Amino acid sequence: MAADISAGRLGRDGLIDAKVAADVLDRVQSEGIETVRIVFADAHGILRGKTVTRRALEGAFTAGLRAPSTLLLKDISHRTVFPIWSKDSDAPMTGASDVLLVPRPETFTPLPHAPHSALMLCRVLRTDGAPIAFDTPTILQSAVDRLAARDMRAVMGLEVEFQVFVPVDAALEHADATMPPRPPVTRGVNQGWQYLTETRYDAVEPLLDALRRGAEAMGLPVLSVEVEMGPNQFEFTFDAADPMTTADRAVMFRTMVKEVCAREGYLASFMAKPRVANAVGNGWHIHQSVTDLEGRNLFVPVAEGDLSATASAWIGGLLAHARASCIATTPTVNGYKRFAPFQLAPTRIGWGKDNRGAMLRALLTPGDRASRIENRIADSTANPYLALAFQILSGMDGLTSGLEAPPALANPYDDAAPDDDTAGALPATLGAAIEAFETSSMYRAALGAETQNYLVRLKRAEWERYLASISEWEQAEYFTAF
Numbered sequence: 012m013a014a015d016i017s018a019g020r021l022g023r024d025g026l027i028d029a030k031v032a033a034d035v036l037d038r039v040q041s042e043g044i045e046t047v048r049i050v051f052a053d054a055h056g057i058l059r060g061k062t063v064t065r066r067a068l069e070g071a072f073t074a075g076l077r078a079p080s081t082l083l084l085k086d087i088s089h090r091t092v093f094p095i096w097s098k099d100s101d102a103p104m105t106g107a108s109d110v111l112l113v114p115r116p117e118t119f120t121p122l123p124h125a126p127h128s129a130l131m132l133c134r135v136l137r138t139d140g141a142p143i144a145f146d147t148p149t150i151l152q153s154a155v156d157r158l159a160a161r162d163m164r165a166v167m168g169l170e171v172e173f174q175v176f177v178p179v180d181a182a183l184e185h186a187d188a189t190m191p192p193r194p195p196v197t198r199g200v201n202q203g204w205q206y207l208t209e210t211r212y213d214a215v216e217p218l219l220d221a222l223r224r225g226a227e228a229m230g231l232p233v234l235s236v237e238v239e240m241g242p243n244q245f246e247f248t249f250d251a252a253d254p255m256t257t258a259d260r261a262v263m264f265r266t267m268v269k270e271v272c273a274r275e276g277y278l279a280s281f282m283a284k285p286r287v288a289n290a291v292g293n294g295w296h297i298h299q300s301v302t303d304l305e306g307r308n309l310f311v312p313v314a315e316g317d318l319s320a321t322a323s324a325w326i327g328g329l330l331a332h333a334r335a336s337c338i339a340t341t342p343t344v345n346g347y348k349r350f351a352p353f354q355l356a357p358t359r360i361g362w363g364k365d366n367r368g369a370m371l372r373a374l375l376t377p378g379d380r381a382s383r384i385e386n387r388i389a390d391s392t393a394n395p396y397l398a399l400a401f402q403i404l405s406g407m408d409g410l411t412s413g414l415e416a417p418p419a420l421a422n423p424y425d426d427a428a429p430d431d432d433t434a435g436a437l438p439a440t441l442g443a444a445i446e447a448f449e450t451s452s453m454y455r456a457a458l459g460a461e462t463q464n465y466l467v468r469l470k471r472a473e474w475e476r477y478l479a480s481i482s483e484w485e486q487a488e489y490f491t492a493f
Contacts, residue, residue: 012036012069019073021113024140032072032116035131039065045127049076049114051135052262054147054469055087055342056394060112060133076112076133080104083135083146084469087343088191092472103145103465110143111136118259123228124271130229132259145462147396148258154403154457155254158301161410163309165403168251168298168383169261171391173281174243174290175200175218175272197278197287203242204289211238218275219245225271231260240355241291251298251383254399261295261395281391283346292349292356293391296372297340299402300383301325311382312375316364318416319375326362326371326384326416328409329402333360333370333388335451337437337444338470339401340389344441344477349390352424357388360435361420368423370437388437404457442474 013033021027039047047068050060059082063071084093084104093102104110118132135146142149158165176197187193200218205211212219219236226233232250239246249260265281272279284292300310301321309321318326329336341347349356355367362384363369372385389398408414438444448454449467458466 015069016072021073021075026075026113026134026136026140027072028116029072032114035116035119036069036072038119039068039129042121043127044121044129046129047071047119048122048128048130049112049133050130051112051133052147052258052394052396053082053085054145054394054397054466056147056262056265056392056396057087058262058266062128071112071114072116075114075136077109077138078112079107080110081107083110083143086469086472086476088473088476090190090472092469101464103461109138111138111140120229120263122267122270123225124267124274130263130266132263144459145465147394147400148255150458150462151254151258151396151400151403154400154407158403158407161407162304164302164304164306165254165399165406166251166300166302166308166383167254167257167399167402168296169249169257169264169395170246170296170298171248171261171264171281172239172244172246172293172295173265173268173279173391174241174285174293175215175245176243176278176280176287177276178278195278199243200277201243203238203244204240205238206240207238215245218272218277221271221275222247222268225267226264229263229267231264231267239291242289244291244293251300254403255396258395258399265391283341283343283390283392284348292351292354294349294356294387295389295391295393295398297386297389297398297402298374298383299386299406300381301406308380308382310375310384311379312377315377318373321410322373322375322382322384323416324409324412324414325406326373326409327414328406328412329371329384329386330360330362330417331412331414332401332405332408332451332453334435334438334444334447335454336401336405336448337388338441338448338466339397340386340393341438341441341444342394342397342470343390343392344474346390346392347438347440347444350437350439355387357423358437359420359423360437361423362416363420363423366420366423369420370423373419404454408453408457440474441470441477445470445474 013029016029050058081091094100113134121129178195180196182193182195234248237246268279357370362371375382
């Protein structure tokens with residue numbers, strides 16, 4: 012079987028590991044898998060793809076699958092926001108032409124909540140096999156490769172918050188099927204506001220057990236399951252790993268949680284700041300360190316309170332490009348509502364020593380191989396491939412440019428602190444983040460003009476739709492006043 016796959020188009024072009032693919036075919040047969048969902052993360056980190064039957068899987072391994080290129084050109088409402096039909100279009104792909112989905116057999120995992128089915132991530136290429144520069148896993152792999160060229164590797168941790176609700180009105184009427192659809196009406200699964208308390212955990216243990224077991228069955232190494240700060244809010248943490256593995260885990264976990272919860276009669280949301288009473292923000296705290304090729308952590312300080320040269324430069328790079336990086340770490344209009352004082356989310360560009368109010372929380376101890384920097388700016392809607400790539404590119408620019416970390420913030424929420432004048436403000440809106448990214452010469456050089464323009468076009472479409480909408484605040488403020 013491996014020989015047959017090697018002789019296929021993907022095998023001949025070196026785009027697939029034929030032996031691993033053959034092993035997957037054997038598993039599918041022996042475990043009674045009926046369908047395989049072959050999926051990729053779009054620009055927003057949402058999984059899209061095709062489901063093939065058992066007998067079609069070998070064909071997917073030999074020749075790949077075709078899918079419309081518009082899947083890469085849609086905003087979150089599922090609108091295609093590039094002029095693909097225009098004769099003089101500047102769209103990166105036109106005419107709803109095809110792309111090639113190339114399965115990654117090493118990511119094959121049966122789905123515990125759908126035992127007859129399995130999930131497998133794939134690469135997205137042009138039909139001639141060429142890479143697509145603005146495909147987000149491609150962006151991440153390129154960043155990883157550039158760091159490796161410096162004889163360094165990044166280690167990233169996954170720590171993600173989300174909320175679970177009970178739908179009261181599922182919004183399934185025909186009139187609700189708009190773009191985007193009308194959001195369901197929900198109530199809570201518990202009263203909440205009892206951070207890390209035993210009784211709140213026990214009350215929702217059956218649900219959290221289902222999610223934990225689902226993650227573990229998919230090979231996702233869960234470290235902790237926690238009742239978080241806000242009502243109906245939970246957090247899962249996982250083993251640290253290389254950036255691509257961490258990003259793969261993030262998209263698989265997010266999808267698994269939403270699917271398991273839906274099957275159990277719940278609605279899971281990773282929205283940065285849901286518009287429900289008493290909701291708090293959902294953050295994704297990106298733990299990161301850099302090692303040499305032998306695995307020695309280059310962030311470990313020599314003495315307590317010091318920064319290694321690598322850690323100092325990496326912090327300097329993350330801070331220097333924080334505003335431009337927000338298009339990846341805080342990619343939605345809603346995400347900027349999470350930046351509020353005293354809510355354990357940052358409001359300013361700066362770092363602190365084990366300070367959860369700072370954008371960067373330095374957890375650096377002499378002799379501790381787990382020394383790391385925790386970037387608290389990202390939220391749970393971030394595309395993991397893009398967010399991690401931007402961490403690497405920013406930190407690496409700090410190394411290349413010889414940047415150094417400014418003084419640590421004593422009080423990250425005190426704008427008047429005299430020793431904090433190096434800390435600037437984070438973007439207040441997605442519009443400001445888009446502008447910062449669009450004018451970033453570092454990102455233009457690192458990503459290329461095509462990718463920079465692609466991300467700007469995609470996010471600006473979302474921002475302009477938001478500006479064109481009439482909010483409840485406007486209706487209340489002006490409807491009867493004039």
